[in-house]
Amino acid sequence: MQNAKLIIYYEARNDILGNVKEYGLQPLLQMGKYLAEVCATVGELAEVNEECRNCPYFKYCASGCRAVALTLTGDKMGVDLSKCLFFKKGYYEKVVRTMGDFRNNTPINV
Numbered sequence: 425m426q427n428a429k430l431i432i433y434y435e436a437r438n439d440i441l442g443n444v445k446e447y448g449l450q451p452l453l454q455m456g457k458y459l460a461e462v463c464a465t466v467g468e469l470a471e472v473n474e475e476c477r478n479c480p481y482f483k484y485c486a487s488g489c490r491a492v493a494l495t496l497t498g499d500k501m502g503v504d505l506s507k508c509l510f511f512k513k514g515y516y517e518k519v520v521r522t523m524g525d526f527r528n529n530t531p532i533n534v
């Protein structure tokens with residue numbers, strides 16, 4: 425289902441990255457078009473995504489994964505709902521507590 429959403433997204437934009445059978449995966453992944461599609465800086469995300477910019481977990485999450493955001497919201501600069509679930513529903517704190525004596529380099533400070 426999620427792959428179907430992505431295919432529809434790219435077909436609607438007439439933006440096919442290439443035929444993997446014809447070119448192989450590596451050249452297609454290295455093409456600028458692909459990198460331009462999947463890469464966004466934290467600064468760009470903070471600029472365009474108000475929810476992430478104002479989120480107390482932004483410095484840990486950095487808006488999550490662009491592919492997940494695109495798949496689940498239809499917006500590649502949108503929130504990554506899987507990360508929202510992890511951070512906002514207390515899983516991050518649970519993981520930190522579970523780690524016990526392990527050093528936490530990202531202490532909870534929200």
Ligand code: SF4
Nearest residue numbers: 476479482485504508
């Ligand atoms: S938890 Fe959600 S809203 Fe907060 S920064 Fe991550 S993706 Fe954005």
